[in-house]
Amino acid sequence: MTTTTVTPEAVTAYAPSRETLSAVLTRGERPRRPSALSASTTFGWRAILKIKHVPEQLFDVTAFPIIMTLMFTYLFGGALAGSTREYLQFFLPGIMVTSVVMITMYTGVGLNTDIEKGVFDRFRTLPVWRPAALVGMIFGDVLRYILAATTIMIVGLILGFRPGGGFLGVVGGIALLVVFSFAFSWIWTMFGLFLRSEKSVMGVSMLVLFPLTFLSNVFVDPRTMPGWLQAFVEVNPISHLVTAIRSIMAGTPDMTEMMWTLIASALLILVFGTLTMRLYNRK
Amino acid sequence: MNSPAIETAGLIKTFGDNRAVDGVDLTVPPGTVYGLLGPNGAGKTTVVRMLATLLRPDGGTARVFGHDVVREADAVRSRVSLTGQYASVDEDLTGSENLVLLARLLGYSKPQARERAAQLLAAFGLTDAADRQVKKYSGGMRRRIDIGASILNTPDLLFLDEPTTGLDPRSRNQVWDIVRIVVANGTTVLLTTQYLDEADQLAGRIAVIDHGRVIAEGTPGELKSSIGAGTVHVRLRDAAQRPEAERVLAAALRTTVQQGSDPVALTARAEAGGSERGAAELASRALAQLASAGIVVDDFSLGQPSLDEVFLALTDRPTQPAEEAVA
Incomplete structure (x- = not known):
C-alpha cells in the first residue's frame, strides 16, 4: 500500500439503486439444503482459503516438527541407541505422532479465536447440518497434519530412516495417524468452545499433551520404567498408536494395535464430538 | 402470512446475576421495520440473538413466523438472516469468497454460487473490491458486503443489529436506502439502534428498551409526542x-x-x-x-429529542417503567 492509493469508493461513490437491488432480492425457488458432507467440505474449503490468505500459519506445521525431530534425534540418539541412525529407526514414527498430536491443539486455539468473530454467528444461523462448521474446520486441519507428517518423514529419510514397509507402509502409517488426529481434535474443539481465551486453551492443551506424549513409548522402551509408569504407558492411546504405526511402517502391520487405535478414535469422536456439539448449540 | 413476523411473551435471559432481558413482549407485523431503541447494554442484542436462534431464552416464549425459536430452530433459520453488530463475514477472505462460501452453504452449486456472488457484488457496488480481503474494506463497504451476505437467499426476516454504528454519514445514508429497498421488497426488518434519528427514519414502530425491559412502545410520532x-x-x-x-x-x-x-x-x-x-x-x-x-x-x-432526552423523559417519570410498557 502506498500513500497515493485511493479506495474505489472514494473515486465512485456507491448509490444504492432500487432497480438493481430489487433484481437481486428474488423470492424465487431456493436451492435445496446441502448435504452434511457438502456443507462440511465447504467449510473445509474455507479453512484452505484461510491458509491461502494467511500462509504464516503453516510455520507451526513445518518448522516445529523439523525442530522436534532434529532436536530429539541428536539429543538422545547416541546415548540410547548407540547412533542417531539406529535411534531413528525406532524414534521416527514416535516423533511423528508426538508432533502431529501436539499440532492438533491449534484446532482449539483457532476455533476459540474464530468463534469470537461475528462470522460464526452467521454460520450458526444457517440452516445447515449443525456440526458442519466444526467438521469442516478439522478437515482443513487434517491437511495440516498431512503436511506436518510428510515434512517429518522427509527429514527422517534424509537423516537415514529406512522404513521396511516401503512407500505403502509410510502412507499407511500416516493415514492411521491422520485418522487418530482427526478424532483427537474433538477434545480441542470442546476446550475451544468451553474456555474463555486463546491463552487458557493453550495452557490446558499443554497440560494434557505433555504427559500424554512423553509418558509413552515414543522416546524410550518402557521396560526400564517403574511399574506404575509402565501401567500408564500401557493404557496410553498414544503408545498403541505409535506401536501400530511402527509396525505398519516396518512392513509387519500389528492388527491388534491398529484395532485399539481405531477403537480409541471412535470413542474420542463419540465422547468429545458429542460434548462439543452440546456446547456449540448452547453457546 | 397470518402469524406475526415476531411474537415474544415474557422473554427472559440472564447472564449470572444480570437479567439482560427481563420480560420482553413484542409483536412485529410482517413487512415492516421495527426498531429496538436503547443504549449500550440495554439488552437489544440479546433479544436479537435469542430471536436468531443463537441464544436460548431462560424464560418466556419467542416465535418467528409462528415457529418457536427453540423447538423449531431450523424452520426459523431458513427464514431469517442476521447482520450482526460486528461484521458477520470472514475478514481474512475476500468479498467474493465470502459470498460464494455462504451461497454454497445455502445449497447453490459452484457455478450458481459464483453467479449469485457476482450479482450481489455488483448490486452493492463492490465488484472492484471483489478480490480484496474484507479486512481491507472501509466501514461502509463492510456493512454492504454484510447485508449482501444476508440476502443471498432473500430472508423473510432480517435482523440488523446496530447497522450504522461507527459509519460516516454518507455510508449511513447508503445503509438506510438499502434497508428501505429491502423492506419494499417484502422483507420484515428488526433493527436495533442507539439513535432515535435512525429509528425515526426507518421504523414504523419502535420499542424503547432499558435494563432488559420495554419502557415504551409506539410509532415514532407517538413516542416523540410523549416526550416533547x-x-x-x-x-x-x-x-x-x-x-x-x-x-x-x-x-x-x-x-x-x-x-x-x-x-x-x-x-x-x-x-x-x-x-x-x-x-x-x-x-x-x-x-x-x-x-x-x-x-x-x-x-x-x-x-x-436525542436518545438521552428520550431516556430522561421516560425514566424520570414517577410511574414505574413496567407500567408504561405497552405490548
Whole structure:
C-alpha cells in the first residue's frame, strides 16, 4: 500500500439503486439444503482459503516438527541407541505422532479465536447440518497434519530412516495417524468452545499433551520404567498408536494395535464430538 | 402470512446475576421495520440473538413466523438472516469468497454460487473490491458486503443489529436506502439502534428498551409526542440579558428553561402537542418574542429529542417503567 492509493469508493461513490437491488432480492425457488458432507467440505474449503490468505500459519506445521525431530534425534540418539541412525529407526514414527498430536491443539486455539468473530454467528444461523462448521474446520486441519507428517518423514529419510514397509507402509502409517488426529481434535474443539481465551486453551492443551506424549513409548522402551509408569504407558492411546504405526511402517502391520487405535478414535469422536456439539448449540 | 413476523411473551435471559432481558413482549407485523431503541447494554442484542436462534431464552416464549425459536430452530433459520453488530463475514477472505462460501452453504452449486456472488457484488457496488480481503474494506463497504451476505437467499426476516454504528454519514445514508429497498421488497426488518434519528427514519414502530425491559412502545410520532418534540437551544449576545430571556422563553414555550454552564446559553424542551410542526411554530414564536423584547440572539436551534432526552423523559417519570410498557 502506498500513500497515493485511493479506495474505489472514494473515486465512485456507491448509490444504492432500487432497480438493481430489487433484481437481486428474488423470492424465487431456493436451492435445496446441502448435504452434511457438502456443507462440511465447504467449510473445509474455507479453512484452505484461510491458509491461502494467511500462509504464516503453516510455520507451526513445518518448522516445529523439523525442530522436534532434529532436536530429539541428536539429543538422545547416541546415548540410547548407540547412533542417531539406529535411534531413528525406532524414534521416527514416535516423533511423528508426538508432533502431529501436539499440532492438533491449534484446532482449539483457532476455533476459540474464530468463534469470537461475528462470522460464526452467521454460520450458526444457517440452516445447515449443525456440526458442519466444526467438521469442516478439522478437515482443513487434517491437511495440516498431512503436511506436518510428510515434512517429518522427509527429514527422517534424509537423516537415514529406512522404513521396511516401503512407500505403502509410510502412507499407511500416516493415514492411521491422520485418522487418530482427526478424532483427537474433538477434545480441542470442546476446550475451544468451553474456555474463555486463546491463552487458557493453550495452557490446558499443554497440560494434557505433555504427559500424554512423553509418558509413552515414543522416546524410550518402557521396560526400564517403574511399574506404575509402565501401567500408564500401557493404557496410553498414544503408545498403541505409535506401536501400530511402527509396525505398519516396518512392513509387519500389528492388527491388534491398529484395532485399539481405531477403537480409541471412535470413542474420542463419540465422547468429545458429542460434548462439543452440546456446547456449540448452547453457546 | 397470518402469524406475526415476531411474537415474544415474557422473554427472559440472564447472564449470572444480570437479567439482560427481563420480560420482553413484542409483536412485529410482517413487512415492516421495527426498531429496538436503547443504549449500550440495554439488552437489544440479546433479544436479537435469542430471536436468531443463537441464544436460548431462560424464560418466556419467542416465535418467528409462528415457529418457536427453540423447538423449531431450523424452520426459523431458513427464514431469517442476521447482520450482526460486528461484521458477520470472514475478514481474512475476500468479498467474493465470502459470498460464494455462504451461497454454497445455502445449497447453490459452484457455478450458481459464483453467479449469485457476482450479482450481489455488483448490486452493492463492490465488484472492484471483489478480490480484496474484507479486512481491507472501509466501514461502509463492510456493512454492504454484510447485508449482501444476508440476502443471498432473500430472508423473510432480517435482523440488523446496530447497522450504522461507527459509519460516516454518507455510508449511513447508503445503509438506510438499502434497508428501505429491502423492506419494499417484502422483507420484515428488526433493527436495533442507539439513535432515535435512525429509528425515526426507518421504523414504523419502535420499542424503547432499558435494563432488559420495554419502557415504551409506539410509532415514532407517538413516542416523540410523549416526550416533547424537540429541544430549543439559544445563545445570547449579552449574558446580562439571560434572566429576562429565560422568562420570555418560559412563557412562550410553556416549559421550564435550563441555564447552560455557558453564561449566554439557554436550553428548553419544546412541549408541542404532538407534531413536529407544532414545535417549530412554537419555537419561532418564542424567537419573535425574544426579538421584540430587545434581546439579541446570536444562535438558535431546534433539535430533535436525542436518545438521552428520550431516556430522561421516560425514566424520570414517577410511574414505574413496567407500567408504561405497552405490548
